[in-house]
Amino acid sequence: MIRVLVVDDDPHLLRALTIALTAGGHQVATAADARTALNAAAAAPPDLAVIDLGLPDLDGITVIESLRGWSSAPIVVLSARHDETAKINALDAGADDYVTKPFGMGELLARIRAALRRATPGDDQPVVATAAFTVDLAAKRVTTASGEIRLTPTEWHLLE
Structure with missing residues (x-):
């Protein structure tokens, strides 16, 4: 079973992603802030991470850089930041894909499947x-x- 770590401070979005990913046969761990996310990743390394850039304690870029320090798992950024600089910074930090909010659940799931295919x-x-x-x-x-x-x-x- 593929382990997915979802990091976002919106509890409704966390719940929706958990339902959709679990229905797709994935094991889901969630975190509402960067520190919880990094602790969860250290305890059970994910096969893929979905990370929001706007977190309450640290920027999502910091989470990406921290994960990239020891993991090659695909990272999909899910963020409300639409500007090109934010996308470039996230991709340069180690993200594999970038999806802007609002998004279609079908497209996000397809991008997750594509990232997993490339990584496997x-x-x-x-x-x-x-x-x-x-x-x-x-x-x-x-x-x-x-x-x-x-x-x-x-x-x-x-x-x-």
């Missing part, structure tokens, strides 16, 4: 093995019982 390595092994040959797409190698076969860039492109 694919299950597919880039190796195709047969009785006659093996193709390792990551290493760009084709081997047979008699040895390695060299391919041109065009041949690799066609093969991939």
Whole structure:
């Protein structure tokens, strides 16, 4: 189960996000301020964090920077700040996406799914093995019982 940390000082929004994320099969932890969020993240590291920038004790940028110090979990900012500078600062601090309030729940959930997809390595092994040959797409190698076969860039492109 994917652990999501939601950090926002609006109790109604926390409740709505908890309901929507739980319905999507996620385990949700909530925090109404930065210090609670950082303590919750330290106690149970999240797989993804949704963070508001306007928190009562510290700025959300501080939370992002603190999480980035030890975690590579995707961070989606959910903020009422519409100005370009706020977006740039959040993304430069380590956020992976930025959604402005008001927002559509469907869009936010889709952005969360996209961030999780990008963060989760694919299950597919880039190796195709047969009785006659093996193709390792990551290493760009084709081997047979008699040895390695060299391919041109065009041949690799066609093969991939």
